[in-house]
Amino acid sequence: MEKLSPAFFIGKEGSGIISFGSGQPDLPPPKEIYEMLPSFNRFKYGLIQGDENLRRALSREYENSDKDNFVITNGASEALDLIFRVIANGEGGKVLVHKPYYYSYPHLIKAAGMEPVYTETVKGKIDIEDFKKKVKDCKAVLINSPSNPTGRVQDIETLKEIERVTQELDIPIVSDEVYKDLIYIRENYMLTGPHIITVNSFSKTFAMCGFRVGYLYSNDKELVRRVIDLKSHTSMNTSIISQEMAYTATKVPKDKLKEDLKIWEERRDLICSLLEELGLEFWKPEGAFYVLPKVKNPEKMLRDLYEKHKVITYLGEWFGAPGTIRLSYALDKEKIIEGIGRIKKYLEEEGEI
Numbered sequence: 001m002e003k004l005s006p007a008f009f010i011g012k013e014g015s016g017i018i019s020f021g022s023g024q025p026d027l028p029p030p031k032e033i034y035e036m037l038p039s040f041n042r043f044k045y046g047l048i049q050g051d052e053n054l055r056r057a058l059s060r061e062y063e064n065s066d067k068d069n070f071v072i073t074n075g076a077s078e079a080l081d082l083i084f085r086v087i088a089n090g091e092g093g094k095v096l097v098h099k100p101y102y103y104s105y106p107h108l109i110k111a112a113g114m115e116p117v118y119t120e121t122v123k124g125k126i127d128i129e130d131f132k133k134k135v136k137d138c139k140a141v142l143i144n145s146p147s148n149p150t151g152r153v154q155d156i157e158t159l160k161e162i163e164r165v166t167q168e169l170d171i172p173i174v175s176d177e178v179y180k181d182l183i184y185i186r187e188n189y190m191l192t193g194p195h196i197i198t199v200n201s202f203s204k205t206f207a208m209c210g211f212r213v214g215y216l217y218s219n220d221k222e223l224v225r226r227v228i229d230l231k232s233h234t235s236m237n238t239s240i241i242s243q244e245m246a247y248t249a250t251k252v253p254k255d256k257l258k259e260d261l262k263i264w265e266e267r268r269d270l271i272c273s274l275l276e277e278l279g280l281e282f283w284k285p286e287g288a289f290y291v292l293p294k295v296k297n298p299e300k301m302l303r304d305l306y307e308k309h310k311v312i313t314y315l316g317e318w319f320g321a322p323g324t325i326r327l328s329y330a331l332d333k334e335k336i337i338e339g340i341g342r343i344k345k346y347l348e349e350e351g352e353i
């Protein structure tokens with residue numbers, strides 16, 4: 001079998017496989033987004049920065065912003081890539097990342113010629129003293145709350161302290177908020193300030209992963225200009241048909257998101273109770289749709305689950321969390337029950353329960 005990696009598993013489905021792998025919502029996107037398809041007849045290059053109607057709609061969601069503070073990108077992934085390359089400016093520098101982290105972060109940071117440095121968390125929560133020690137010689141900070149892979153949400157006091165310290169040191173924060181609409185314990189607290197670069201996406205909130213629409217928002221118009229400049233030489237405009245669908249999604253009543261959140265919370269409760277029954281240790285997710293249980297032999301478990309039980313799981317090590325596996329519960333309840341049942345069978349065969 002090939003080397004196991006996210007690339008091996010992303011997009012795999014069918015033939016009885018239950019995938020707790022990639023984090024893509026199974027709930028359908030708003031049906032309204034398809035309505036314009038029969039009459040859509042644009043086909044030329046679009047603005048590199050993104051369609052004006054979409055940027056205007058987004059600016060209404062962010063206080064004191066205007067359309068020129070936004071760049072529409074191919075998912076949050078491209079926004080992160082462009083931002084780090086612009087911040088690095090060919091000169092390198094360190095980026096402070098809290099651990100466990102989304103697996104692409106170290107790769108994107110290194111691809112920009114920068115060096116990731118890590119601040120450990122306590123049960124997924126940032127240790128502000130460790131953060132303050134390490135942030136001083138960094139060129140940027142990356143915050144992801146709610147977190148992939150832990151599902152943990154940072155405390156508001158911690159976020160405010162991070163805002164304050166970094167502003168004083170004049171260090172930009174890249175705030176990856178792709179799960180901001182999927183929080184179970186409180187409203188989102190948005191990091192704000194002149195040094196904050198917010199990254200978001202239509203992938204998770206609106207279940208539009210494959211359409212590839214994300215964006216960055218920054219009050220630093222020079223940074224925005226440099227991102228657009230770089231994008232004009234790389235991917236150019238983000239797919240115009242996807243942007244039009246995203247624009248429609250911005251007009252969908254917020255009730256739909258609230259209904260979705262209820263479904264996610266029920267699934268969170270279900271998977272947590274099933275994992276508890278198996279005696280596995282984990283931090284209770286407070287947002288997003290991931291959980292990171294500790295297991296004895298993650299690599300063997302991952303392989304055996306895939307090859308013998310048709311269950312996809314991800315290795316915690318990819319997220320800087322050795323000794324764990326990551327489960328995405330973006331699945332309906334029947335599949336969650338069936339999948340955890342198969343994991344139980346594996347653990348019984350191994351004599352681990």
Ligand SMILES: Cc1ncc(COP(=O)(O)O)c(C=O)c1O
Nearest residue numbers: 023075076077102148201203214
């Ligand atoms: C924390 C985080 N950031 C960014 C992304 C990438 O999202 P997109 O589909 O918008 O590129 C993901 C996807 O799983 C994620 O979990």
